[in-house]
Each structure stands twice: as structure tokens, then as C-alpha cells.
Amino acid sequence: MIRRHLWTRIYSRVNGQTMIRTIRHMTLWAALAASLAAFVYSAGALYGIHHDNDLIRQLTSGKDVAVNKVISGEPELRLARAFYFQQKHRYDEALSTLSLIMDKGDRKFQAKARYNLGNLYLEQAVQQAKTMNINEALPLAGLAKQAYRQALALDSGNWDAKYNLEVAMRLLPEMDRVDMPDDEPNNQKSQLWTTVPGFPRGLP
């Protein structure tokens, strides 16, 4: 009852025009505050991106950064750290870093992470094949192929992945050959050797 009485008094004092003006001013002030808040937020985000990009540049140029800076950041930072480990041939650390970001980011990012993972396996497979550690090289080449295929399924325009998949396929040829009717029939012999890893060193 008292409240109603109060409102009636206020309405009687303030005419419609003043009300509209007050509402307009309040709305404008609120909009100003909101846009300033958005500005401060964007500025903070921009600073964060700048800082992260500095870290990525540092890692790419071959300098390590503290792990806690990477953990809290974007998945690109982890990819950069895995890249750094790969350059230094620290394969286990690179693998554990990469495995954390496999499902993060957009398609392009995922394709890139899988391509780098494939490279990680293929490098090791090539090294093992070079020292004739066939049992080690086989599963690594298989994993590399799998990673490249996934990368190409995500981004079929990745030429580096195509090339390296072919490297991996030559290292470990597929079990079942595709025989077209017009193919030469003398590939019966070569089928025996299809799973032995190694590259052709010269023409016969």
C-alpha cells in the first residue's frame, strides 16, 4: 500500500518525457559500460595471443619453454612443443605431447597433428630399418601409415602427407596387391617379399 502510494507520487512528479530521457540515458550508459568491458576483454585476449605466439616462435626456433606455460595454453602451444622435441629427436616426449592434442582444434589442426605424428613414427621406422631391426620397424611403419591416412582423410590436400605416406608404404608394402588383368603375371615371386621392409636400392 505504501509502495503504491510512493509510485503514484513519483509518477505525478515525473512526466513522461523525463522518464523517457532517463531511460535513454541509462540505456546509453549501460551500452557504454558493456562496450568498454568488451574492449577490455578483447585487449586481454589479444595480449594472450601475442604472448602465445612468442612462445610458439621460441619453440620453433629450437628453444625450450617451461612446461607450465604450455599446459595452460592453446593446443597450438603443445603442437609447437612436440615440434621442438621432434627436432631434437626426443621421440618419447614428442609422442606424449602429441597424444594430448589429437582430438583438439579444427580439422586442419588435427590433420597437422596427425601428419607430425606420422613423421615421428616414420623417422623411427626408417632408423630401425637402416639398422636392420625389422621387428621394430614393422609396427612403427604401420603406425606411421595409419597416422598419414588419418591426416589425409581430414585434409586431402596435404601433399607432404601424401609423399610421406608413399615413403611409409614403400618401406612396408601392403599385404594384398591389386592385380589388374592387364598386369604382368610374373609378380607371383615378388609377393613373397611384400612385407619385408626396405627401399629398393637400385634397378636390377
Next chain:
Amino acid sequence: MRIVLILVLSLLGCSGSIDEPVSYFNVETPRPFGYVIGDEIPQRIVIETRSGISLQPGSLPAKGQINRWLNLNQVTVKQSGRRYQIDLRYQVFYAPLAVKSLTLPGFTVQFSQGEKSIGQSVPAWTFTLSPLRELVARQTEQGEYMRPDSPPSLLANTQTLYGLAASLSVAALIAAYLSYLYGCFPDRLRRTLFKQALRKLAGLSKSDMEQALTLVHRVLNSLNGQPLFHNRLSQFYRRNPQYLQVSSRLDWFFNYSNRYFFSDGMIVVTQDLQQLKDLCEQCRKIERGSQ
């Protein structure tokens, strides 16, 4: 005559085009050569059927691995009336040593007409695949040549920059409007006084002389900051010396206004209104700074 009739009837029976369940069938594929490992090959199948016949989606090849070297990445079926457009996207993962001919397997698309089932076979499609590497690949110090790791890309800041610019401009606009509402631009307002007066004067005729004179008085008052009378013109000129060049016209205005409001039998002619407009034109030029 009877022979001709029998012949025509038998020909009609042979044609059978009316009863065919599939009235149009076409497989569209791109070039059959020049593919490399990892390439995607699109295949479009366009089928038009008779009414009452519907496609059985289960008869299309399933998405996923078809064989060791071929994947089906995407299957899309678009139906518009009796026309079906089936888009298949294959991806090939074969590493040939030389240019090799491969085949996309054929399949049969099933249609149902009531309880009856009709099949339309899509033929196999042969294409050639080329290798990317030479047979005896080059070697590097590490061994086999392979493409290097892909360096991480820098984080994009374009969107944040747009956000920053947008929020800043919105804030600036609101701030400018608020300061205008709170009267922070008196100079700007004073510079458009005669512009507004001219606009209003344009709509007045000689019968509205009272209104026109009041308008010019009001404008001069606003410019002066307080009511301006004939005897205070010298003070006005001291504050706004640029208006000295129209002093004679201003004198005429005050005299005319005095006569109009305080003496009887004043006859207004069109020339008076024109003179008033000329005064405002001159003052507009002064306020704009062009004179």
C-alpha cells in the same frame, strides 16, 4: 491393314519405355587419370525413376573402408521429386611403383516399388594412379628422404582485432552521443545555427514574416548567449568580430523588426523576406568560416 496394325502393336510392346522403372541413369566421374595417393575421387550418380518407386538407402555402399587401399569418405543422397542425386567421395591410398590402373568397384542400387525390388547396377570405374616418388629415391644424411615436420602455425588474431576495433568504435560513438546529450559540443552547435535557420526560412512565405523574424532573433540570441538588442550590438561585435562585415545588414534587421512589431500599418513585401534570407546566407558563410 491387319498386318500393319499387328506390326505397330508389336513395336509398341517392344519399346517398353513407359514401363521402365528407371527413366534416366548417369554416372558422372572426373578425369580417369592423374591421381596420386591420398586423392579424393568424387562420383555422382543421377537417377530418375517413375513415380511410386523409392530408393533403398541400404543398398548404397557404406561409408568407411571398402578395401585395403580404398575408403569411402562421404555418401550424400539428394532427392528432388523422382530424381535422385547420389554423391560418393572415395579416397585412394595406394602407392604404385609406376602408373597403375585401379578400379572403383561397381554396386547395385536397389529401388522398391511396393513389395517388388528393382536393381540398377552402377558399373565399376577404372582410373590410373601415379607414384609421387622415383623408383630409386634420393637419400639424405638421415637416410630416406622424407618431407619435414609441419611447423606449428601462429595463432590467428584477426577476429580479436576486429572485436577490439568494433567495441572501441561502439564505445566511442556512444561516448560522443552522450557528450552531445550533456551539451559538451556548444561550439559545434553554434556553427550550425544559421544552417538550421536557413532550412526553416526556406519553408516560410512573406505572410509568415512574424515567424521568420522571431526565428532570426532566436538564432542571434543563441549566438550571443543572451538576448541581443540593437543597442548591445557593439558588445556582440566585440565578442564576435567576424560579424562586423554584416553590420549594415544587422542594423537593417533590427530596424525592420522594430518597425514590424511596434508600428502599425506595416506592409510586408517579398523583397523584405529575401533580404532576411540574404542576411542569414551571409551569416551562414561566416559561421562556416568561408567568409
